[in-house]
Amino acid sequence: MESRSAKNSLICRFYLSDKMKISIDPKAGFCTGVTRVIRLAEEALANTGHLYCLGQVVHNEQEENRLKNLGLEIIDLNGFCELQNVTVLIRAHGEPPETYETAAKNNIRLIDGTCPxxxxxxxxxxxxxxxxxxxxxxxxxxxxxxxxxxxxxxxxxxxxxxxxxxxxxxxxxxxxxxxxxxxxxxxxxxxxxxxxxxxxxxxxxxxxxxxxxxxxxxxxCRQVTGRDEHLRKFAAENDIIIFVAGKESSNGRYLFEIVKTENGNAFYVDDPKNIEESWFKGAQKIGITGATSTPVWLLEEVASQIEKMLLKS
Ligand code: SF4
Structure with a gap:
């Protein structure tokens, strides 16, 4: 198991048993924009132990909780406008010019994680x-x-x-x-x-x-649309697809629609606790993938969870 970090190696790991094979999509994981903002957050947190972020840093609850545990504090626009003399992270989605004007007025140092x-x-x-x-x-x-x-x-x-x-x-x-x-x-x-x-x-x-x-x-973005073809193939070659992504993830919804057109037996999972054993009845090839905001460590945890669940049954 990989440690939980922004590390986003593209791995394909198989969990084998006599009954089943579980594959993690080798092209799944963060896009470069999300990888970058998480690296910026981790670097700042390693130095200070606390960092404000304007809005949800990534549309993935589990990854966000990991960063919150390292000291990330999510604030909304009202909270941002009340701050002075602090450092705030701008997420990959970017911000309108007014945010930069407010920062300059209130002496807020910005770590700009806007995706290039x-x-x-x-x-x-x-x-x-x-x-x-x-x-x-x-x-x-x-x-x-x-x-x-x-x-x-x-x-x-x-x-x-x-x-x-x-x-x-x-x-x-x-x-x-x-x-x-x-x-x-x-x-x-x-x-x-x-x-x-x-x-x-x-x-x-x-x-x-x-x-x-x-x-x-x-x-x-080609990092979302460029996954279409591979995702179709991955969805078609598995009996069931577990698609892991946050509820708010736009690209998650978009990519899941593609998966669904190739494999009707696909499930959108925002919280791995909601995975049900009954979904896997008769399935031998289980595919796990997710949005560009879904960390690889979470896909690996989901793979382990499914493996344990099915080996027990
Ligand atoms: S999906 Fe968005 S954040 Fe990710 S690389 Fe593309 S533009 Fe950047």
């Missing part, structure tokens, strides 16, 4: 927004309303971006004006494409606006 991919996207949106102010254009973000990353992205436009979550939201776009479309990094690439096409069709249907600029940036 998100930083790049924020910059792109900021640039597009400043151009759109000249031509009356609109910034449209395909993402989950109120998701922290989306709040950080929309913040680059003074919260004037149009957030589209479903088809009804398309009505918020004025098709007589230019559009620059972006995506929350953990959204589905395929659904982004659908929205891209729908917006394009709307422009075409309006003859007066058919020559207006419509730019789209597929900013979905």
């Amino acid at each position: 991919i998100v930083v790049k996207l924020q910059k792109k949106i900021r640039k597009s927004f400043s151009e759109s102010e000249k031509n009356g254009g609109q910034i449209v973000i395909f993402g989950k309303k109120n998701h922290p990353e989306v709040l950080g992205l929309s913040g680059q436009t003074g919260n004037r971006a149009i957030i589209i979550e479903d088809e009804n939201d398309l009505a918020k776009i004025d098709f007589s004006k230019p559009v620059s479309l972006f995506a929350q990094t953990t959204r589905s690439k395929a659904v982004f494409k659908v929205f891209f096409e729908k917006i394009g069709q709307n422009f075409q249907q309006q003859a007066t606006s058919s020559t207006l600029p419509f730019e789209a940036t597929d900013s979905t």
Whole structure:
């Protein structure tokens, strides 16, 4: 068993018995953005024993509890605004500019764990927004309303971006004006494409606006969407899939949908205590995987737990 740390080696371990084989998805584990922010937290905690973090550091309760035990204290925005002369960690999702302004005003030192991919996207949106102010254009973000990353992205436009979550939201776009479309990094690439096409069709249907600029940036993260093909294969070659991810994990929901299309016998587990023995009836090949916010140590614990449960029965 690996020690519980940010270590995120891509391992595939098999637990064998005469009845079954349990495999951990070798491509499961943290993405680089989450690995980085957890490393930053661990380094700071090793020095000081205490660190504030603005919002949930990772959408995984077990990993968050591990960091809390090392001294991490999660605070919300109200709590952040009341602090002065302390150090605060910014999580991988990033923050809107106001957070940096508050930090400067209150002498808060920030350890900026914003994922470099998100930083790049924020910059792109900021640039597009400043151009759109000249031509009356609109910034449209395909993402989950109120998701922290989306709040950080929309913040680059003074919260004037149009957030589209479903088809009804398309009505918020004025098709007589230019559009620059972006995506929350953990959204589905395929659904982004659908929205891209729908917006394009709307422009075409309006003859007066058919020559207006419509730019789209597929900013979905390859570390999520790039797992699709492998995940399909992993799901198909096992009799049952245990998908471990936090309730709030956006990429967890997205990746689980992919697993479900290949293997109807797949279970989304946010707390390993909820795993039921009856799920494994008749299964010989058990696959364990998770979101980009699920630590490898947790997948290993789940594998051991299932092994013990089934060997006892
Ligand atoms: S999913 Fe991609 S963009 Fe989001 S934190 Fe991970 S690496 Fe960064």
